[in-house]
Every structure is written in C-alpha cells, then in structure tokens.
Amino acid sequence: MIAGLSRATIAGLSRATIAGLSHATIAGLSRATPVLVQGIAGRMGRTHAALMRAYGTNIVAGVAVGAPGREIAGVPVFADCAAAVAATGAVVSVAMTPPAETLAAALAAFAAGIVLLVTVAEGVPAQDALRIGLAARAAGAVWIGASTPGMAIPGQVKLGFLPDVALRPGSFGLMSKSGTLSYEVGWRLARAGLGQSLWVGVGGDPVKGMRFPDLLPVFLADPRTRVIVLVGEVGGTEEEDCAAAYAALGGDKPLFALIAGQEAKEGVAMGHAGALVHGASGTLAEKTRRLEAAGARVFPSIEALVQACAAATD
C-alpha cells in the first residue's frame, strides 16, 4: 500500500490523517516497497545496501554525490535523491550519511517525495534533528532516527542494520531506544522460539523522528502484533508520554517494558545524548511509576521480560 503513496497525495492532510498514514507507511512496508540508500558509496552504505538486499529488502537505487552512473551493491547510483526517485519510483530511503550531512540528506529526501526516511548516523546535533523533524512534518513523511539501527518486519524487509540473528517473525511488536539492548532482547526472544511482528529502533537521541507514543497506535492497529514490548532508557519523557498514550487509547494489547539506566550518573549523558537525568526528570522510578499506572508491566531484568513474553504466548 505504501508504494501508492506519494508526497502529492498526502500534502495538506489533517494531523489525524497523517497519524493514520504513519501507520500505513510503517506497517504497510513489504518486499515490494522500493527503497533507496543515500550515501551508498560510503563504507556503511555499501555494506548495508548489500546486507539489506540479501535480507529481501527491495533496494532499487543509491545516491552518492561523487558517483552517479556507477552501480554499487547491484543498484544504479544517482547524483541526488530527486533523480533516484524519478528513475526508480523509490518511496523509502535509508540515509547512511555522516552526522554532519544528515540534515541535508533528510531535506533532500523529503523534497524528492520520500514518505519514510530512516537515518542511522550517530551524533546528529539536536538542533539539526529539530529541523529534520519539522521538515518531515511539513512533508507529511515519517522519519525514524536520527541515530537508530533501523526497523524491520522480520522475514519480510529490513531498513538499516538490525542483526539477522535476532530477527524472527512472530507476534511481539518491539520498539527500542537502544540498539544493542534490543538485539539482546530480540535474540533471547528468538532463542525462546518467540519472534517479532514489527521492530522499530527509535534511537537514543533527545530529538528524534517517531517516538514511543507515536508508534504505540501503529502497534495497536497492527493485526500481527499481540504484545507490545518497549525497551526504554532513562532521560527525556518518551516513556512517560507513551504511558499517557497507552492509558488514553485503552489498548487491548499488553505493554511490557524494560528500562535501562537505574544506576545512571546524574548530569552525564550515558552514551546516548538522550540518556541524561537531571533532578527527578527522566528517572527510571518516574518512568516505571507512570507506565505501571497506565497498566503496563515493567520488568527489572532482560530475563524477566523474556520469561513474561514466553508466558504471554501460552
């Protein structure tokens, strides 16, 4: 269904309609969805374009300023997004660009009519991310990033570099700030014979594209998802906002949460710029309290979460 979407069809729609389209855009991804890779000539772009293709993603084009006319990872390379979209009909882009170039790449993608953009760069300045977010909103596009390992519908398609060893088709909808912690959760689920319906890494940046509360309706509406798993971190208010959304939407699907950073040091960003605690704001205690009040279950360890997932499928 996503292949039929274009910027022209969604420009000017209401916020509610756009929220509905986010669902269609993300959950409607399939092996048919045409995807381009920005920064395909770089080390990461080259490697992951090939790995995504091997997984089944329909990579149709690459963009690299200095390499138009060449072929990389078996797809044609264009000088800019507009040319790549015009020639191939790509509607999704994975930007494998350095952090300082990610704002320009995102603006070019939205201008070319891309409706779903995944950016993977670690270290995009927060004010650049604000501008990407505003541009995505103006274009009616969905942005996942700034720094994320990407997303996947296991067995179908992956955008980014979620490790194959942790991907397994199933009924758990997984959303995570941390890449590696979600790998560990996904891998243990897979080892227990449990898989994921849809997996979205929102990334650990303070300013980002899709946040937990934005994704919650996507999982609630997705018929493949039976249980929603939130892997959070201290800092920011995303978990709290997701708790409010869960309470308001009255979801009939269980929400399980694991939140890292109980022992985080105040005033210091723990690896992720967003994982910054100051005062009572962003603490694990507050996130846990709000999620539990909304009816979610919060687990103290990875193993406790995985055991609850196993029990939920009985």
Place this chain on the structure above:
Amino acid sequence: MLLIEADGKALFAAGGIAVPAGILATSADPPSLPGAGPWIVKAQLPAGGRGKAGLVRRCASAAEVAAALRAMLGATHKGHRVGACLIESEVTGVEHYLALMLDPARYGVRLIHLAEGGVDVEQAGAGQGVLCAPDVASIDAAIAAAIAAPAVAAAARALGRMLLARDLMLAEINPLFVTDTQAVAGDAKVVVDLNALDRQPEVARLIEARPEAYADAHRKLHAGFDYVEIDPDGQIGLLTTGAGLSMMLIDELTARGARPLNFCDIRTSMLRGSPERIVAALGWMAARPSLRVVLVNIFAGITDLAEFAGLLADALAQSPGLRVPVVARLIGRGAEAARQVLGERAPGVAVEDDLDAALALVAAAVRAP
C-alpha cells in the same frame, strides 16, 4: 551534558546576561573575595540538588567562606567530586524562574517564566510554558507576549539567542534576581549538545579547560567513545558496546549486589582494526585499585567477533598493568571463531556465550581472595 554553574555563567556573561561578581576557588585559601560580602559559596558540579545537600552556603565573613570551602571541596555528590567552588557577592531581588529549552516532542523551543523562583520550582519543565518555533523571531514574539518586566524580557531574549547560537538543549536561570532596573542570574543550568561541539568552539573550549570537572566528556572527545566512571571504588570493569545494553548490565549487576566500576560503549564498529580504544579502556580500569575482574560483553550484529577477539588479545598483551581475570561474553557473528582466537592467543580469558553464566564467573572472581 550539564555544564558546571561557573561555565554556564561564562556563557551567560558573553551572551549579555548579568551575573554576580564571582571567583572560582579550588583550595580553602581563596584569592581576594569579590566585594565586601556577604558571599554565597557554591560547589561546582554538574548535578542538581546542591542546596538541599548543603553545597550552597551563605557566608558573612572571610572565615565562614574558608570554612564552607573546607567542607565542600573534595566532597562527593551524586557521583561527582567537588573540585571547585564559586564564591559570589550576594545579590538580592525578587526571585524569578526563567528557562528556554528544546521541546523534543513538538520540534520547538519552550519558554518558561515564573515570577517566583527557588529550589522547589526546579520540577518545572515539559508541558509548561509557551511553545514557539526554533528561530529568533518566534522566540522574541513569545517573550513579548509572556513577559512584561523589561529587564526580565531582555534576559530572556539573550537566553533565546544563546540557546540557538550555541546549540544548547536547556538554558535555565533559577533564581533570576529581579529589581526595577536589572535581572541578575543567580544560577546557571546549561545543557550543551556534545554532538554539536565541532561547530561550537567556545563551548568546546570550556570543556577542554576542565578535564577534572568533565572527565567523562573528555574521555569521549579524546578517545572517541563513551566511558563513564560510575563508582570509583567499583570492582567490575566493563568493556562493552552499546549504550542501552551497557546500562542494563550495570543495573542488573548492581541489583545482584555487585559493584560495577564503569559504563562503556566502545563502539566495536569503529575500532577499524586497532586495539587502541580497548587499551585505553583497560588502562582506566587498571588504574583503580578496587578492580577485581573485567567483563567483556559484546553483542555483534555486524562486527566480526573473530576480528574483535584478535584486537582484544592484542590489547591484553599491551596492558601489563591489568592483573585481574577477564571474562568475555561474545555473541553473534563469528562467535565460534572468536572463541578459538582467544583460546590460542589469550588462553586466560574465560569465554561464555550465556550472559548469566558470565555473570556467575564475574561474581566468583569478585569473591576470590
């Protein structure tokens, strides 16, 4: 990252916001005090709750200042050691709260002004105040609509320009001392964006100038990865990749009664064939006499673990100062080959693929005499 108050105020002063006359003292016998007193002595560390912890004191005499310095310098608060105190002339006025911050959910800037300041309004934040677009004109318009007092509005405009121009995430003044003619920043809570340092040389210079106060940021800037010491007397050194998994590991270890030394996101994908980062991290761990064991935990989605194992063996060979057992939990791409590499080149390393089994080995190493 949160700046210490003195650095936040340096940015304020450069941006046109009035701050009290002050000096920074790193020992109990400070140079000449600013003004005739009374003075406020404030411990400089990047964490809140100083007032409630007794780290902010009003002093009426030089002797009281010296006593306050003796009490505060060297104290620790929320994992930070007090290396310096700011001594300022006392300022009076009506206390206001003024803050501008990025609003991540709405892609805007939030302006909060309360005509009452003080310790208890520190919980102000998300959801309060006025939202505006992240540009000077929109911020100025919001200030004009929300703030009547000219001196406060002027401070707010300066704060807004600073937020945008310096790539700040938060600029908060609590309290702002307001009189009929002026508004003086009594405190400065400034959160800078380490991801923007390449284009913020002034902010980078502040951080460069204080390797002790910003030890964790220094490690990140100079070594290129995250290493945060969370317990100087910790027993378990963590060589890990991935911020979330590293944090979770610390939480799970602590819940079991263990004492991890550090947080670490070594970023295996950025090692580029050099053991340099691993050597640096092992060196910081070995420098702590309390260290009893090193736990390596790598979940490799993309990284080839055999290559990582080779670099780990290289790093161990280059770290003669490290005299504790090493437990490695390696999972993902090339784990079998990695086990072989370590078996040949670093046979002392205990390799596990189950995390709980690795944690049991770590616990045993901590208990060993």
